[in-house]
Amino acid sequence: MFKNDFPYFQNSKVVYLDNGATTQKPKSVIDSQVDYYTQYCANTHRSNFGHANKATQEFEKVRVILKEFINASKNEEIIFTKGVTESINFIASSFATHFKTVIISSLEHHSNITPWHMQGRSLGNGLEVVNFKENLDFDFEHFEELLKANPNSFVSITHISNAFGKIHDIKTITKIAHDYGAIVMIDGAQSLAHLKVDVKELDVDFFAISGHKTFAPTGVGAIYVKEKFLKDLKAYQTGGATINDVDFNHSTLLDSPYKFEAGTQNIAGIIGFGKALEYINHIHYKNIQSYEHNVYNYLDEELKKLPDIIFYNDISDSIGSRSFNFKGIVHDDIGILIDKMNIAVRVGHHCAQPIMKKLGIKGTIRVSTAFYNDFVDVDKLIEALTKALKILKD
Known part of the structure; x- marks a missing residue:
């Protein structure tokens, strides 16, 4: 029914059933990248000639599209990254280091396990894992026990298991975590391809987003950060496009989101990401x-x-x-x-x-x-x- 919108299926006899790894891209996404590279290729947020202004406008339009797509409150809450892996590493290293305990589920992707190991955490030593029950169900009783025993916790949970397709009840997980004063980040790598996500309804504090698993180009993603945490979030890296003022003794950074988006971004990819979201809205x-x-x-x-x-x-x-x-x-x-x-x-x-x-x-x-x-x-x-x-x- 939808395959005619995707050039891959016109050019291949393969029955493609590996969408958990990456999804195919609709023609509108591919065309938008070709259009950028052939019609107005320029860097963003720097020069002020015509094509540079257009590139910046198209780039920033995607931030608005994504904000509305997940029902975030402000553009500043949307920070572009390379994908969910970078998003989780960003928050792990720039926000979550001071939490005594990180709590994850049994169904996590390595991208939500190894960043915590890099902080020196291990099972029972700053890292706790919620048990799974029959049918791979999340063990809410064990979750509450961990929260009770570990005040000052940061909860980082996958929304949909990439390995088994299991959907975690994020709204309930977040409510319980907040009741115990914990902060919540969600790995949403598999989410937007299948489900409508409303970050306000879920009340999550951080939500990591993948582009390439959502019919967009590779190397593109984002992290939603609830506004009240932006002031406590440290820059993951600095350099071009993050700077307000610099001399050899001191530098000051711009406000969010720009202070967190150092260097030249994947401009064509992000423009393509916007087209992927528009395509989903269309169908x-x-x-x-x-x-x-x-x-x-x-x-x-x-x-x-x-x-x-x-x-x-x-x-x-x-x-x-x-x-x-x-x-x-x-x-x-x-x-x-x-x-x-x-x-x-x-x-x-x-x-x-x-x-x-x-x-x-x-x-x-x-x-x-x-x-x-x-x-x-x-x-x-x-x-x-x-x-x-x-x-x-x-």
Whole structure:
């Protein structure tokens, strides 16, 4: 239904089911970058000739689009980064260092684990992990126990697990954390591709955003920072575009967001990010969610018909990613075989080794969908999996 908007699908025979790693880009996103580079390529926030002014205007327009897209209060709350990994590292090193304890979930991507290790934190030594229950459910009782036992906590939780598609109840997590005086950051890498996000309704303090997982170019993202925390946020790096005044003895920085966006940004990428958000607005989340849920449910139904399949959670509160294995089969072998049949999925630990170790596995086969996937894609996947299983079992 939506594939005609994406040049990749006109140029490839691949059934693309690796959207958790990166999404394809609509033509409007690609065209906007070509337009920038061929029609008004200039740096932003520096020169004042015509094309430089246009580049700055187009760049800053995206900040407004993103602010409205997630219902932030002010433009100053939107800080552009390279993506969620940089956003988390930025807040970890520029804001969260003084918190005695950081609390994360069991389903985190490495990008929300290793930054805390770099601060010298380890399990029980400045880092705590909320248990998971059956069906990979978040253990709210354990969460409260950790908050009670660890005043002065910083909570950093993924919204949607990239490995399993599990959706955390962020509104409830945030309310409980705030009741204990904790600050909350959300890894929203997988969020905007699937769900409407309202940072005011969620009441989060920080929300990390990925562009390339949201139909935008790679190397682009943002961090939402609730206004009251901007004054306590230190610059992650400084230099060009951050400066108010400099001499050899002293320098003063601009106000947010510019003090946090040092150097020349990925201008074309950010302009493309704006077009991706406009595209989502154009087709509407209600259509995205309705269509995607139908395909996701169909995928689950068809996978369950395959012999000896192993799941690790149901899809009652999941979206996007579906992870599984087959009894007695190495997941890498499946990936290699179905790639020969033009099926693109991801196999491995999906940058989520800790939860894989907890489950006693080395990795999974992960099928991750987007709204442009359809029933035909699922049928081709099932056909390829069936052939691969026959080859590996014969």
